[in-house]
Amino acid sequence: MTRSEAVKSFNIKSVLPVVATLLLYCIFKSACMKGGELDYVWLWILCGLPFGLHRMYLWIVPGDGSLGGGITLFALNFILGGVIGGFVLAWRLIVAVWYVPLTVYRLIVG
Template sequence: MTRGEAIKDFFCKTLLPAAAAALMYCIFRSACVKSGELDYLWLWILCGLPFGIWRLRLWIVPGGGSLGGGIALFVLNFILAGIIGGFVLAWRLIVAAWYVPLTVWRLIVG
């Protein structure tokens, strides 16, 4: 692996996910503060939403003609996508932490 490929991998697999997570945290932190305390569950869901919305393969489609039921299922879809995305985000951050020493190793050896 060349130096350019190692740096490109480092950028794509370490800096980009970490920057996206930091940006999501900065955006949604103020929305998740209630009574002076941070609600970590909603922060998890909101930060994971961009990572999980396209991974949610099965959308729950409302049946019948109830507008309230349709809106509730629509919101449930986004909550489930946020939870799935929270796990994806956590995995991406673990991979990012792994790629830091791996990139150093690749730059030293190769």
């Protein structure tokens, strides 16, 4: 692996997820403040929503066709997508931390 490939891989696997997470945190922090305290559950769901957005449609359960049931399932899909995306986001951050020493090793060795 060349140096430019290692740096490109580092930017994609490490820098980009961390920057996206910080941006999402800054955007949703004010929306998750309740009584002067930060609600971490809603922050987890809202920050994970972009990472789980395309996965939430897998959980659609057919309802009885009423408007209230449809809205409830739509909201439930957003919440489930946010929770799943929160785990995806956590995994991407773990991979980002792992890529720091791996990139240093790649730059030193080759």
